[in-house]
Amino acid sequence: MSESENAKKLFFEALALMDSSNFRDAELRLRDALRVAPGQVSVLTNLSIALMQQNKTVEAREYAETVIALNSKSIEALLVLADCQTHDENFMAALATYDKIVALDPGIAEVHNNRGIALDRLGRHADAVDSYDRALMLNSDFGNAHMNRGNALHHLGRQDEALAAYDRALALVPDLAEAWLGRGNALCDINRPEDALAAYDRTLALSHDLAHAWLGRGNALSKLKRYDEALAAYKTAVALKPDFAEAWLGRGNAHCDLKQHDEALAAFDRALALLPNLAAAWLGRGNVFHDRKSFVDALTAYDQALALDPGLVGACIGRGDSLRFLKRMPESIAAYRQALKLGGDPESIKFYLAALGAEPLPAASPERFVANLFDAYADNFERDLVENLKYQTPGLLVDAIKRHVSSTALAILDMGCGTGLMGELVRPIGRTLTGVDLSANMLEKARQRQIYDHLFCCDLTQFLQTQDKIFDLAIAADVFVYLGDLSQVFPAVRRSLRTGGLFCFSVEATDEGDFTLRSTLRYAHSIGYLRKLAEQHRFIVETIRPQVIRRDAGANIDGYLAVMRSS
Numbered sequence: 001m002s003e004s005e006n007a008k009k010l011f012f013e014a015l016a017l018m019d020s021s022n023f024r025d026a027e028l029r030l031r032d033a034l035r036v037a038p039g040q041v042s043v044l045t046n047l048s049i050a051l052m053q054q055n056k057t058v059e060a061r062e063y064a065e066t067v068i069a070l071n072s073k074s075i076e077a078l079l080v081l082a083d084c085q086t087h088d089e090n091f092m093a094a095l096a097t098y099d100k101i102v103a104l105d106p107g108i109a110e111v112h113n114n115r116g117i118a119l120d121r122l123g124r125h126a127d128a129v130d131s132y133d134r135a136l137m138l139n140s141d142f143g144n145a146h147m148n149r150g151n152a153l154h155h156l157g158r159q160d161e162a163l164a165a166y167d168r169a170l171a172l173v174p175d176l177a178e179a180w181l182g183r184g185n186a187l188c189d190i191n192r193p194e195d196a197l198a199a200y201d202r203t204l205a206l207s208h209d210l211a212h213a214w215l216g217r218g219n220a221l222s223k224l225k226r227y228d229e230a231l232a233a234y235k236t237a238v239a240l241k242p243d244f245a246e247a248w249l250g251r252g253n254a255h256c257d258l259k260q261h262d263e264a265l266a267a268f269d270r271a272l273a274l275l276p277n278l279a280a281a282w283l284g285r286g287n288v289f290h291d292r293k294s295f296v297d298a299l300t301a302y303d304q305a306l307a308l309d310p311g312l313v314g315a316c317i318g319r320g321d322s323l324r325f326l327k328r329m330p331e332s333i334a335a336y337r338q339a340l341k342l343g344g345d346p347e348s349i350k351f352y353l354a355a356l357g358a359e360p361l362p363a364a365s366p367e368r369f370v371a372n373l374f375d376a377y378a379d380n381f382e383r384d385l386v387e388n389l390k391y392q393t394p395g396l397l398v399d400a401i402k403r404h405v406s407s408t409a410l411a412i413l414d415m416g417c418g419t420g421l422m423g424e425l426v427r428p429i430g431r432t433l434t435g436v437d438l439s440a441n442m443l444e445k446a447r448q449r450q451i452y453d454h455l456f457c458c459d460l461t462q463f464l465q466t467q468d469k470i471f472d473l474a475i476a477a478d479v480f481v482y483l484g485d486l487s488q489v490f491p492a493v494r495r496s497l498r499t500g501g502l503f504c505f506s507v508e509a510t511d512e513g514d515f516t517l518r519s520t521l522r523y524a525h526s527i528g529y530l531r532k533l534a535e536q537h538r539f540i541v542e543t544i545r546p547q548v549i550r551r552d553a554g555a556n557i558d559g560y561l562a563v564m565r566s567s
Contacts, residue, residue: 018050024054075105082114112145147176159190197221256288265288282315290321395425405429412430415464480506484517494539506549539567540567
């Protein structure tokens with residue numbers, strides 16, 4: 001057999017081996033063919049492909065470049081070169097190579113798909129969508145292109161379109177793990193954590209070692225406030241990928257939500273050691289320091305977060321909060337206004353500004369603000385109130401109530417019942433005890449006490465308007481600090497009370513008009529306002545007496561304890 005015939009035999013044997021994905025043996029045959037007949041372009045081209053398939057990217061690139069030097073229009077060699085450039089994360093070079101291929105042959109769907117991936121990695125997500133669309137025009141059943149299109153749309157914030165793209169990919173390739181992962185990420189971003197969790201679990205059933213799916217699972221579980229499970233998911237993610245900064249960030253956020261501040265800081269620090277420019281980790285550090293009331297340190301962390309990502313709304317709000325506590329009011333107002341410009345929740349931010357005198361006085365705290373505040377506060381609520389704030393209002397109110405009732409069989413309404421501190425004290429004089437609160441987490445704590453006959457998670461005034469002469473006693477301990485205008489509350493309470501029923505409550509005290517909103521984000525009411533409302537709505541004032549109701553920032557907070565009777 002001649003050398004030419006031997007080289008041809010080896011070449012065709014290599015092609016057969018490549019068809020069966022035996023790239024190692026194909027490489028050996030092609031190297032033998034080169035030794036017999038050096039410089040054969042077809043042999044060099046296929047050797048570069050066989051090497052690329054084995055992730056031997058350095059040699060693959062060398063052979064591809066040799067081919068391109070001999071034939072600049074070799075699409076196969078250009079494809080290998082682009083793959084090597086993508087593998088090396090040299091996406092600008094890969095994009096340029098894909099553009100050369102498109103110029104030679106615009107009809108290869110895979111090229112447009114891979115070009116889109118390079119554009120995505122360069123942050124050019126809209127251009128990536130266009131490239132994926134070209135791929136799909138050539139092959140509408142290209143599952144990976146639908147999936148990649150979903151990823152680009154996800155990055156653009158077009159989550160409904162992203163979900164449609166993932167669904168199309170999965171209709172074509174039901175076991176495409178990365179499409180289930182993308183679907184979970186999109187669902188998590190539109191605050192559908194239960195659905196996201198199901199998508200992540202499907203991903204992990206297909207590819208159990210996919211660190212990004214464990215990260216997503218942790219994020220979804222955190223949104224569901226299932227923090228112990230979230231921490232377990234993050235732990236698995238970092239076990240699979242120890243340098244996974246985003247998973248350390250997730251751990252930090254979960255520990256922060258659990259008020260486990262030391263663990264949170266350690267996780268944020270680990271994330272920043274891996275990725276120093278991770279703005280969200282600086283935000284997390286700021287939140288930890290804010291929770292610890294270390295407002296100067298919090299401000300430093302928020303400033304660092306904003307230096308890295310000027311559009312980070314959470315850091316702007318945290319900055320405003322820290323400056324407010326530091327009594328740097330003009331700067332706080334500026335920070336809140338910046339958060340508003342960046343798309344922060346206008347209702348909450350305008351409420352903060354109103355507390356600083358920079359917006360009109362609202363009638364009440366935003367419902368979402370109160371619910372979120374106490375959902376986050378539930379686990380530490382009682383310890384903080386009793387140990388740190390010296391909170392005595394429930395006991396003082398009960399003493400006042402007992403001076404005006406003789407029955408121990410009252411139908412009692414605990415308005416803004418929280419975790420049940422008040423309810424526990426009045427239960428001995430109650431035939432029935434009903435609690436109402438906006439915070440589901442606080443109500444769960446109250447439910448665990450097993451002292452309430454009924455618990456409702458809803459707006460207080462709306463609840464009262466459905467009750468007609470049901471209760472003998474309505475109590476609001478430290479509730480009206482979140483309601484300024486009480487003109488709707490008084491008639492609603494009166495409607496719910498039987499004739500002669502008691503209305504007992506506490507407020508913070510002010511001499512400024514009817515009510516005011518303080519920089520603490522709590523309302524204070526004047527005694528004149530309380531007496532005026534009592535007269536308008538036919539309550540007999542049994543007592544309104546001054547009382548220190550708690551401490552804040554080392555100072556006593558003056559308030560009033562009121563007992564009124566429905567006439």
